[in-house]
Amino acid sequence: MSSRILTRRQMLVRGASAFGTLILAGCDRLTNAPTFMDVLGSAETLTYRSQRLVLGRHRLAREFTEADLSPVFRSNGTSEPDNPTYRKLRETDFTDWRLAVGGLVLSEMRLSLRELRTMPARTQITRHDCVEGWSAIGKWTGVPLSAVLNRARVLPTARFVVLYCADTLEANSDTYYESIDLIDAYHPQTILAYELNGKPLPVANGAPLRLRVERQLGYKHAKYLMGIQLVSDLAAIRGGKGGYWEDRGYEWYAGI
């Protein structure tokens, strides 16, 4: 009697683990099938549409007080770009650095850090959420991206702002880049930040200038900005998905 129960139990355990292995192997195979991952990726459109339509386009991210600041604001991704151009700019304290603004604009510009600092500024204490799961609260000061765009006079055909960076995350890869739509670009909390916690932006956090786009995850907040470009379509740029991590499978809309 007892031996029969044992075999039945063994059979169940074996059956369950075989079934489990089969499912896991199946999921792994599906993960390697680009078409299937595209189907899964269609949920991003649903998330993007529902966040834009149901939750609204103009809502502000929460702003905190000085008492809420993280003791240490973690740096992630590149913390010290090692390409010669950047190193040279850094040596002279970014006095020779210029932000190139181009693409679908009436007047192309090259803005120095000093010029950016004379433009209207906004300070905000916000929570930074990394796609990995951690959060940090920091105080950012910078010029609203909308002010820069208004000065460059964006053409009506433009739909996205592409941000080009100085850093390379892996050897032999392109430099980092990101893109956002015009809804986020003109959002009042979307700023090009040159200060963190009241001090000039540290190199680890993206000196001399980084993007803050507060309703999206950390990888959208491009650091070490070198230029911004207005475009009508993202398909022709690099991997075509609108960003360094996007080209590697992450969502373009990172509001979730």
Added chain:
Amino acid sequence: MHWINAVCVVLVLMSGLQIFNAHPRLYWGQYGANTDTPFLKIDSEENGHGDKVVGFLQVGGTQVKSTGFLGVSGTDGAERAFPSWVTIPSWQDLAAGRRWHFFFAWILVFNSLTYLIVSVAQRHIRRDLLPRRFELTPRHIAGDLWNHLRLRFPTGDAAKQYNVLQKLAYLGVIFILAPLMLASGLTMSPGADSALPWLVDLFGGRQSARTLHFLCAMLIVLFILVHLLMVMLAGPWNEVRSMITGRYVLPPGRTK
């Protein structure tokens, strides 16, 4: 509907563990990153002699060695929080994990809504799930618990109805755990937080919400394990056939 639910829940749980593995630490409060003190941590470290890596789970100030399952696992002794056989995909890939997670989370939301609408319309919740007054007396609950512990299951007509522990477990999952999962999941979305700031307040911060999302998921795993055990003990063939076809053979009365 149950089977769509079962498939989605398993996929969402396993891809959820993949996402957890990207930052295997949980915190309470608004922020939390590597330099902050976690409430729970799964990690690995070299043991004194420098040749062997030991996995551990740390909750508060207590550390438990967990090599083989948490922290370090697999035949190759890979350093990862949850082992490859409980994550989708089996290798470390946050981007793919997120795609699986959000796609099946959306299906889960639609499936659950359909279930709720149908259940209310057919009075399933009131008729079958809400405990009767007499069932809620401590004496009745204790009696039912005692029967479960002795693995004595109802026979005859009583087997056609949910017993009180079953009712409370189902109601707990449907009306407490599932809504908590959805709400704490939404709270991790910076986009949703800007439109629904009260969600952040409800949980006391995004990192608290992430911690609760994980803890509720573990309770759901516990529910599934007990649920499957009960099905096995009650006669899996009869139970599963009744779920699909509605034909259920009443267990014969016990002969002493």
